[in-house]
Amino acid sequence: MAPLEELTEAWHEARRDRAFRHELAGLLETYCGRPTPISFAARLTKHLGGAGVYLKREDLCHTGAHKINNALGQCLLARRMGKARVIAETGAGQHGVAVATAAALLGLRCRVYMGTEDERRQALNVYRMKLLGAEVVGVEAGARTLKDAINESLRDWVTNVATTHYVLGSVLGPHPYPAMVREFQSVIGSEALLQIRKQHRSLPKLVVACVGGGSNAAGIFTAFVPYRQVELVGVEAGGRGTRLGEHAARFAGGEPGVLHGTRSYVLQDQDGLVAQTHSVSAGLDYPAVGPEHAWWHDTRRVAYVRVDDSEAVDAFHLLSELEGIVPALETAHAIAYVARVAPRMGSGQAILVSLSGRGDKDVAEVARLEGVTL
Numbered sequence: 001m002a003p004l005e006e007l008t009e010a011w012h013e014a015r016r017d018r019a020f021r022h023e024l025a026g027l028l029e030t031y032c033g034r035p036t037p038i039s040f041a042a043r044l045t046k047h048l049g050g051a052g053v054y055l056k057r058e059d060l061c062h063t064g065a066h067k068i069n070n071a072l073g074q075c076l077l078a079r080r081m082g083k084a085r086v087i088a089e090t091g092a093g094q095h096g097v098a099v100a101t102a103a104a105l106l107g108l109r110c111r112v113y114m115g116t117e118d119e120r121r122q123a124l125n126v127y128r129m130k131l132l133g134a135e136v137v138g139v140e141a142g143a144r145t146l147k148d149a150i151n152e153s154l155r156d157w158v159t160n161v162a163t164t165h166y167v168l169g170s171v172l173g174p175h176p177y178p179a180m181v182r183e184f185q186s187v188i189g190s191e192a193l194l195q196i197r198k199q200h201r202s203l204p205k206l207v208v209a210c211v212g213g214g215s216n217a218a219g220i221f222t223a224f225v226p227y228r229q230v231e232l233v234g235v236e237a238g239g240r241g242t243r244l245g246e247h248a249a250r251f252a253g254g255e256p257g258v259l260h261g262t263r264s265y266v267l268q269d270q271d272g273l274v275a276q277t278h279s280v281s282a283g284l285d286y287p288a289v290g291p292e293h294a295w296w297h298d299t300r301r302v303a304y305v306r307v308d309d310s311e312a313v314d315a316f317h318l319l320s321e322l323e324g325i326v327p328a329l330e331t332a333h334a335i336a337y338v339a340r341v342a343p344r345m346g347s348g349q350a351i352l353v354s355l356s357g358r359g360d361k362d363v364a365e366v367a368r369l370e371g372v373t374l
């Protein structure tokens, strides 16, 4: 509890400090490239023949996804707390790369924990983190993926808390992480609310985002939650089937439970053992979901749906061919849902979708799935 209490206090002080907010906003603008635009997807809209589709372009952030918004915020906080070292967990490597980047920028030592199964699947990102000066430590425990990397990060943190801040990558884990990460990501929705009002001249009918831990979704939803007329939909990974172990749809197959210091919906067996998960996209492949999403689910403010691997891969192609944007496979889940519902909506209505990241990292995997040798 002591490290969490210290962090909570430091975070509350920092968010009230104008100098901290000013420095973060400055870096988001001059280093990350914010504000990111919203793009009207004219050819996709025409193809689907219904609601107008607007894309919030987090793929244009430095390092290629929304993860840098949080990594930069937490690394600034670490420096303010006098911690010279940061650690992070990573699954596909996107959060690890974002933290290694922010640590390089701010002169912090950085270690990233990664399951050895993920290291094998994402060799390019392992080397990328090393290029950025980070140390990457392989985790051999369990299924050797993200959940195991989080366990190892928590262990390191409690051992080295005097010198170290743990940069958690989504709206997960014990308080204050879910609230703090949401706040760092809420820049997505605050910008998008102003932009859609300007470009579409009214609120969107629907806002859609993919949900792994839930940070890009929380980031875009938060600004729209007070507007009851705006429908919010989170898209989970339906994987390759509805059986436990074949997907990562926590709201379809999960039960309340506690994982990594959070009570939320967790995929687990009858004895409460945390289940294996599967998704074509590593970023959605986690057995629990951010606790605020559980709240939004139970209060029915946000609806959660599932999109399976093959539908996501189709959407990956669709956006590439119609808009010249290769989306991350995570993001492709959100696009697939848009493709499902846009044709049933009126042409005067707008859908805003969080384009959480670009898909360069997934090109080789999709090629492999389709039997193309590179």
Ligand SMILES: *Cc1c(COP(=O)(O)O)cnc(C)c1O
Residues within 6 Å of the ligand: 065, 066, 067, 094, 095, 169, 170, 171, 210, 211, 212, 213, 214, 215, 216, 217, 283, 284, 328, 330, 331, 356, 357, 358
């Ligand atoms: C990590 C990642 C996600 C999933 O994480 P959330 O915390 O649910 O946002 C989604 N999209 C991209 C591009 C990612 O890199």
